[in-house]
Amino acid sequence: MWFTELAAVENPGRDELHRFVDSVIDFLGFVLERRDYFAFLWEDDPELLPLAQDTYSGDVRETGASELHRAIPAIREGVLISHGLVGRPMRFKLSVLTSISDAWERVRGQFGIRDWFKRVVDAIDAILDSLIDAAGGIGGIIKEFKDALSALTKTV
Numbered sequence: 001m002w003f004t005e006l007a008a009v010e011n012p013g014r015d016e017l018h019r020f021v022d023s024v025i026d027f028l029g030f031v032l033e034r035r036d037y038f039a040f041l042w043e044d045d046p047e048l049l050p051l052a053q054d055t056y057s058g059d060v061r062e063t064g065a066s067e068l069h070r071a072i073p074a075i076r077e078g079v080l081i082s083h084g085l086v087g088r089p090m091r092f093k094l095s096v097l098t099s100i101s102d103a104w105e106r107v108r109g110q111f112g113i114r115d116w117f118k119r120v121v122d123a124i125d126a127i128l129d130s131l132i133d134a135a136g137g138i139g140g141i142i143k144e145f146k147d148a149l150s151a152l153t154k155t156v
Contacts, residue, residue, distance in 0.1 A: 002027045007098035012090040014080075017072050017131060020094070021139070024124055025065050027101070028146060032056055037113055041152040052149070060145045068131070068139030075134050083130035090127070097123040114153050121150045 002023045006016050031038050032053055042049045080086045084093065100119045107116040124146065132139050 001101055001104055002030070003094060003098045003101055007091065007094040009091065009094075011087055012094060013086050014072055016090065016094070017080075017085060018069055020127060020131070021065055021068050021072075021142075024128060024142060024146070025061050027120070027124070028056060028060065028142075028149070031117070031149065038117070040114055040154070041149060044152075048152070052145075055145060060142055064139050064141035064145075068135060068142065071135040071138040072131075079134045083134045085127070085130055085134060093123075093126050097127065118150060118153055121146060 003020070006012065006019055006023065009016055031041070032049075035042070035049070075085075077086075084090060097120070100116070100123050103116060107113055125143070128139075128143055128146070132143055
């Protein structure tokens with residue numbers, strides 16, 4: 001769904017990093033919009049949802065994603081390679097992420113949404129953490145926001 005087209009690219013590079021950032025932002029927006037499926041995030045404190053939505057709109061999507069997009073072209077090729085953000089290592093990470101995230105259709109009608117969400121977030125981290133590190137910390141707000149949402153996921 002969110003990452004499928006990226007995983008199909010034979011030799012991912014900077015363009016796919018830009019598209020990955022956009023896909024992560026879309027995924028986080030989906031989680032915030034679909035309260036019917038992700039109500040478990042807000043069950044202990046429903047007042048967190050409007051704050052999360054405002055933070056997402058103003059800080060994560062507008063500021064964090066924009067800053068990370070601007071930083072990607074400046075990352076040296078050797079740094080991208082050493083972080084596995086291009087070529088075969090990136091294709092593998094994108095394929096893992098796609099394999100997990102594409103299971104949405106199977107899990108959305110079941111009780112497995114919590115576990116699925118945690119697995120998608122972990123797979124996103126395999127790329128996002130490296131990208132933020134390679135960019136010298138730029139875009140960290142995206143990771144921190146995603147991590148805060150993940151922390152709201154109680155295991156049952």
